[in-house]
Each structure stands twice: as structure tokens, then as C-alpha cells.
Amino acid sequence: MSDNFTQIFQPNQDENARQAFVGALKRQINANLEKRLATQFDEVCAPDFEQRHGHEPANRDEAREALANDPLYQMWGSLTYTSQDLMWETVGDTVDRTVARLEARAAELEQGEPVGTLTLNPELKMPEPIGSTEIHRQPGGYFFGDKHLTAAALYAGTLMLYTAAKGFSSSSASPFSFVGQSVAKMVEPMLEGRKPLRILDMGCGPGTVTFGLKQHFADSEVHGVDLSASFVRFAHLWAEEAGVPIHYRQADAADTGLEAGSFDLIVSQIMFHETWHDKAPAIFAEARRLLAPGGMMVNIDVPYQPERISLVEQVTNSWQVENNGEPFWTGFADSSVTDMMRNGGFAEDECFARYVAAGPTRDYYVFGARLGTAA
Numbered sequence: 215m216s217d218n219f220t221q222i223f224q225p226n227q228d229e230n231a232r233q234a235f236v237g238a239l240k241r242q243i244n245a246n247l248e249k250r251l252a253t254q255f256d257e258v259c260a261p262d263f264e265q266r267h268g269h270e271p272a273n274r275d276e277a278r279e280a281l282a283n284d285p286l287y288q289m290w291g292s293l294t295y296t297s298q299d300l301m302w303e304t305v306g307d308t309v310d311r312t313v314a315r316l317e318a319r320a321a322e323l324e325q326g327e328p329v330g331t332l333t334l335n336p337e338l339k340m341p342e343p344i345g346s347t348e349i350h351r352q353p354g355g356y357f358f359g360d361k362h363l364t365a366a367a368l369y370a371g372t373l374m375l376y377t378a379a380k381g382f383s384s385s386s387a388s389p390f391s392f393v394g395q396s397v398a399k400m401v402e403p404m405l406e407g408r409k410p411l412r413i414l415d416m417g418c419g420p421g422t423v424t425f426g427l428k429q430h431f432a433d434s435e436v437h438g439v440d441l442s443a444s445f446v447r448f449a450h451l452w453a454e455e456a457g458v459p460i461h462y463r464q465a466d467a468a469d470t471g472l473e474a475g476s477f478d479l480i481v482s483q484i485m486f487h488e489t490w491h492d493k494a495p496a497i498f499a500e501a502r503r504l505l506a507p508g509g510m511m512v513n514i515d516v517p518y519q520p521e522r523i524s525l526v527e528q529v530t531n532s533w534q535v536e537n538n539g540e541p542f543w544t545g546f547a548d549s550s551v552t553d554m555m556r557n558g559g560f561a562e563d564e565c566f567a568r569y570v571a572a573g574p575t576r577d578y579y580v581f582g583a584r585l586g587t588a589a
């Protein structure tokens with residue numbers, strides 16, 4: 215028998231070393247350099263701005279002006295941009311070297327008797343501006359090459375790089391099963407004892423969360439939808455390889471084509487900050503249509519709402535929007551998720567939004583609604 219997906223899609227020794235370097239470099243930039251930049255802002259840039267303007271920087275634009283010519287800020291920008299290029303180069307090496315074997319293994323799996331399903335929609339028109347955006351500056355973007363595995367492998371390769379940099383092992387059947395399992399553990403108490411018969415993961419990508427969700431809620435029927443044919447095909451093949459029955463579908467989360475009132479739990483992870491925020495109400499409306507009475511939607515996303523972060527973080531975040539392939543980031547962070555959910559048809563008292571600790575220094579933004587809890 216051929217090697218399986220996990221065995222094929224592994225960095226070799228040189229790629230491993232480079233990927234570990236990029237992971238460590240990114241950690242240095244995100245943690246230590248950004249901390250130093252905050253001190254530089256307080257001690258040098260803000261006082262200098264005050265001397266010129268007679269008041270401290272009071273908002274994101276003024277803070278950006280205060281930082282613009284600072285050498286440390288400029289070095290932060292250069293290193294952030296370069297480390298992203300290095301990441302795509304080294305993950306790209308692994309993908310280029312392995313993708314033909316992944317496609318060959320895919321062809322074998324696609325001839326077998328499937329335990330789950332894959333529904334592709336070649337007629338699906340990618341919504342703009344998402345369709346033509348290279349998110350994270352991923353070469354070709356998420357939708358490049360239609361169902362060819364390259365786009366998904368590039369994205370999955372970066373997930374593997376980040377998880378290895380955080381010390382997680384990727385040797386199990388899916389390198390991401392721990393992600394979905396930890397989401398399941400977070401969501402389960404919110405269900406208050408209700409067993410979810412059907413679960414949907416919106417914006418499921420290569421099955422990052424979907425796979426572990428199915429492992430945790432083994433008796434539930436688990437579905438994943440994503441716009442990218444490459445991502446859902448990759449997710450499907452990985453699940454098939456592991457014998458885990460999941461139903462993947464290429465669809466817009468705003469128009470899934472799935473049966474109304476049929477899901478007890480809908481989740482998403484880091485989809486909303488990557489979808490145009492004007493589109494979010496339509497996604498909430500679709501979630502509302504899909505939920506069974508008492509069913510719950512839980513979304514996990516980035517906690518970058520301006521009222522929670524420093525001016526320096528607001529500046530570095532908007533730099534990422536302008537320069538590093540995160541065009542929808544501030545649009546999401548600057549919007550009220552409760553307003554977006556209400557615009558999607560949920561009543562205000564069905565909705566919730568809160569910050570949940572994801573470790574000693576990080577939070578998730580967790581928001582959603584339970585259908586039918588409104589007074």
C-alpha cells in the first residue's frame with residue numbers, strides 16, 4: 215500500500231529545519247519585538263508626538279503617525295513581511311515536493327468505498343472581494359487551481375509550521391485533531407447536556423476543527439462547508455484516510471444548500487475575520503435558518519477589537535491589513551458582532567459574545583447565539 219496522506223505530507227529534514235527557524239522567528243517578532251515596540255512607543259514615539267502636537271496620540275491614526283519613522287517599527291514591518299515570505303517559500307518547498315504523491319494517493323482513495331461524502335460545486339461563483347484576495351499573501355490564494363490539492367496543502371503546511379512552533383506533535387492521523395477536540399471541549403458545556411445530533415463547521419478549511427469535532431462527538435453527524443474546493447477535498451481525503459465519516463461540501467456559508475432546522479450545533483473557527491464583514495449578516499441568517507430549535511451557533515475568532523488592545527497593537531494590526539494579506543481583519547474587529555447577528559435575524563437576547571482565555575497570554579473572541587432563547 216502507498217504511504218498515507220500524513221506520511222507523504224511531511225517536511226524533510228532541511229524543510230523541517232527551515233520551518234522551525236521561521237516558526238521561531240515569527241515568535242520572536244510577535245512576542246519579544248512587539249513588546250519592545252510597545253516600550254519604544256511609550257518612551258520615545260508618544261512623547262515625541264506630544265512635543266510636536268501638544269497632546270499624546272489619541273487614536274490609531276495618530277499612533278501610526280507617531281510610529282511611522284521609528285526604526286524599530288520599520289524593522290518590525292520588514293521582519294514581519296520577510297518572515298511571511300520565508301514561510302511561503304519553505305512550506306512551498308514541501309508542497310512542491312509532495313503534491314504529486316498526494317494527488318496520486320487521492321486518486322487511490324477516490325476509487326475506494328467512502329465513509330463520508332464530498333460535494334463539490336464547480337458552478338459556485340466565488341464571492342468578491344474574498345474570491346480574488348490572496349489571504350495571508352498565500353501564493354495563488356485559497357481558491358487557486360480549483361480542486362487541485364496545492365492551495366489546501368499550502369494552508370495546511372502553515373498550520374503544521376505554527377503547531378510545531380508551539381510544540382504540538384503532528385504525528386497522529388490528522389495533524390489537527392487536537393484543535394477540533396479542544397474546540398469540542400470548550401463548546402460542550404455550553405450545550406447544557408444536549409447531545410448534538412448534527413454539527414456543522416462553517417469555513418472548515420482543510421478540516422482543522424471538523425476532524426477533532428467528529429472524534430469528540432463520535433455519535434454526531436458532522437458536516438463541513440467551505441468556499442474552497444481544494445480545502446474541502448483535502449479535508450475529505452484526510453478524513454477518508456483515517457476512516458472518519460465526515461460530510462464535506464463546497465459552499466458559501468451564506469448559502470449552504472443544507473436542510474433548514476437540521477443542525478443542533480454550528481461552529482466556525484477564524485472564518486469571520488477572513489470574510490468580508492458586510493457578508494457576515496447573511497452568514498448569520500443562514501446559520502439561523504439551519505439551526506434546530508434550541509440549537510446553538512458558536513464562533514471562535516481573533517480578539518482584536520480596538521477597545522481591548524493598545525494603540526500600538528491597533529497600528530500593527532492595521533499594518534497587517536494593508537501589507538500582509540489580512541484585508542478583512544479590521545473590518546471584522548471594528549464591527550459589532552451582536553449587530554451583525556441581529557442583522558442576520560437573531561434576537562438580541564439569543565446572542566452572546568465574550569472573551570475566553572486560550573492560554574496565559576491569549577484570548578479567543580467567542581460569539582454566537584442559541585436559537586429560541588429570546589424572551
Ligand SMILES: C[S@@+](CC[C@H](N)C(=O)[O-])C[C@H]1O[C@@H](n2cnc3c(N)ncnc32)[C@H](O)[C@@H]1O
Binds near residue numbers: 441466483
Ligand atoms: C483562516 S481559514 C480557517 C479554516 C479553519 N476553520 C481553521 O480553523 O483552520 C478561513 C476559511 O474560511 C473560508 N471562508 C471564508 N469566507 C467563507 C464563506 N463565505 N463561506 C464559506 N467559507 C468561507 C475560507 O475559504 C477559509 O477556508
